[in-house]
Amino acid sequence: MRLDNMLLAEGVSGPEKGGGSAAAAAAAAASGGSSDNSIEHSDYRAKLTQIRQIYHTELEKYEQACNEFTTHVMNLLREQSRTRPISPKEIERMVGIIHRKFSSIQMQLKQSTCEAVMILRSRFLDARRKRRNFSKQATEILNEYFYSHLSNPYPSEEAKEELAKKCSITVSQVSNWFGNKRIRYKKNIGKFQEEANLYAAKTAVTAAHAVAAAVQNNQTNSPTTPNSGSSGSFNLPNSGDMFMNMQSLNGDSYQGSQVGANVQSQVDTLRHVINQTGGYSDGLGGNALYSPHNLNANGGWQDATTPSSVTSPTEGPGSVHSDTSN
């Protein structure tokens, strides 16, 4: 029974043409494919039709054999009925036995066909096997979000949807990405240091521009940290992104002649804000603020088994931002 259903759903035993492509399309939609894998789909469909043909011919063959055998037995019985009386019940019984035998054979055929289809599916449609990297742009967007929310890199469902939309991937892919990113970041923070600096600088610059404009407009205004509409700006147990921003701003100086000055003042105000919000921050408030290896230490969401921090074989990852010559 179930085998029948599955074969029907898979388009093997259903209508001749429509079923296969429909099943393939459904499977493709389930695996969240974009649109570029039409080649694989046609390949898959070809294989599926092959399976379907085999299945149908075999099925037909079995049916035919069953009928032939039945008539043969009937003839034999009829012949015997001349010499001895044969009740119709006996004939019925024989026919039933034959049909049962053949239907069990058909069952085997269906089962093996099911297996073949499953193998085919896992071979062609399992996204894990045909893995494609996301576009450069998509990873850019995701990384930007990740590093600008480093203190709490857990996007809400809505944020995930938005990111998915922007990156033209699915929400579950966004979830996967963040899951992988969090774990891999935590596992080896040193390896991600320059990436972190890069994206932090990128977002920081935009923020700094905004703030600089605001400061120019209204100097006496107390800046309430123009965080893009993320979650609360003061839930920070560590405020890693803040420190990131400031570190990159201060260390790298971003070649901006005028901007640099504005940013410097901005850093001061930011530091002020941080001192206000984080009551505990007197420990690392002023002087430790700009040393990059302290950034690793004050992780908030990554507080499992202290990750042996920076141990890179090649160069000191802690001194990434010390741009030497000009």
Added chain:
DNA sequence: CAATATGATTCCTT
């Protein structure tokens, strides 16, 4: 071709 990066899946915990 080995090493590494990366997206997806599975198992397990909370």
Added chain:
DNA sequence: AAGGAATCATATTG
């Protein structure tokens, strides 16, 4: 259910 950890299978890189 969502997230962490381990793992798989492929992509990319050197």
